Amino acid sequence: MPLHESEAIVLQSYPLGEADRLVSFLSRTIGRVRGVASGARRTKSRFGSTLERLSHVRIWFFEKETRELVRINQCELIESFLNAFRDYASGIALAILSEVTEAVLPDREASDANFRLLLMTAQAVKRTGKSEVPLAYFALWTVKLGGWLPPLDVCAKCGRQLTAAEPAYFSRSASALACGKCRKPGLRIISVPALVAARQMLTVRLDRLNEENISPTAARELTDVMLDVIERQIDRKLKARELLESPA
Numbered sequence: 001m002p003l004h005e006s007e008a009i010v011l012q013s014y015p016l017g018e019a020d021r022l023v024s025f026l027s028r029t030i031g032r033v034r035g036v037a038s039g040a041r042r043t044k045s046r047f048g049s050t051l052e053r054l055s056h057v058r059i060w061f062f063e064k065e066t067r068e069l070v071r072i073n074q075c076e077l078i079e080s081f082l083n084a085f086r087d088y089a090s091g092i093a094l095a096i097l098s099e100v101t102e103a104v105l106p107d108r109e110a111s112d113a114n115f116r117l118l119l120m121t122a123q124a125v126k127r128t129g130k131s132e133v134p135l136a137y138f139a140l141w142t143v144k145l146g147g148w149l150p151p152l153d154v155c156a157k158c159g160r161q162l163t164a165a166e167p168a169y170f171s172r173s174a175s176a177l178a179c180g181k182c183r184k185p186g187l188r189i190i191s192v193p194a195l196v197a198a199r200q201m202l203t204v205r206l207d208r209l210n211e212e213n214i215s216p217t218a219a220r221e222l223t224d225v226m227l228d229v230i231e232r233q234i235d236r237k238l239k240a241r242e243l244l245e246s247p248a
Contacts, residue, residue: 003073006030008059009118011102013051015041023051023072024102025059026118031109032102035061035070050075052082053098054122084126093131095240096227097121097138103234104146117141120206132219133211137201139226144202148175148229152198155179167191172228190225193218 006027016022021040027033040047050057056079061070085091101118105111121138125131143149153162156176162168168177169187178187197214227241 003060003062004030004070005058005060007078008033008057009115009122010051010053010055010057011098013053021047021051022069025057026101026105026115027059027110028112028115029110031111032105032107033061033070034068034107035072037072037075040072047072047075048077049080049082050077052080053085054081054094054118055079056081056119056122079123081122081126084122084129087129089131090125090129092240092243093125093135094122096135096238096244097125099238099240100139100142100227100230103236103238104142104230111145113145114142117145124206128211130211132216132223133197133209133214134206136197136214136219136222136226137206137209139223139230140198140201143226143229146230146233148233150176152177152195152202155182157182162195164196165192168195170225172232175229175232188225188228191218191221194221194225198222 006029008025008027010023010025012024014022016036019039019041021037022034023037024034037047037051039045040051055077058076058078059072060074061072063070081094085094097118101114105114117138121134124134150156155162155178157178160179162179166180168190169183170177170190171187193215197218201209227238231237
């Protein structure tokens, strides 16, 4: 029964039995893993607050070939996001980050890019207290890393290069963009500001992005489109998205 040590981000944590917790976490070296933290719900648990959602931790766990769940032995907190969760808008955005990451990543398949994306986005929400642009960036890059993002400057039907001043029309079923001439009924329009924001996000890191150039409206539109793509890929609705679309 080998002992693993890894940097990780807690995705979800659920009560298990009278004193334990079932924890889903993203290991930087192994990928998405589920495990049991024995005694984590006791008042004087050695885990403390390290198993709260999105906690950035160093984790030690035992793995046995015949068991799906690992046994979590120890956690050391690197960074907590508890205070960010206390803000309503930030809390919903952070909940979407964890739910999407858990839904799109397969078991035990390391993805350093997704790990860095999740951590960088959560830190941006925590640092700024603003969620619109970080959430749009996260959703866009999740779709990009998943291989589901169509070219944002070419019509998928006629192959014409889209100009910077024209909107595009998005097909949810085909995950493709069309120009105005090739649009069909039922396609969703993506505004010029949303397209400009997406193109910028694909070339500039979130922590270097000039968020003042991206309006909250354009960011929300981009998030909505990308979450549509994600929901189609995972074949279910995101629970946290319902809160995002509900009035506070």
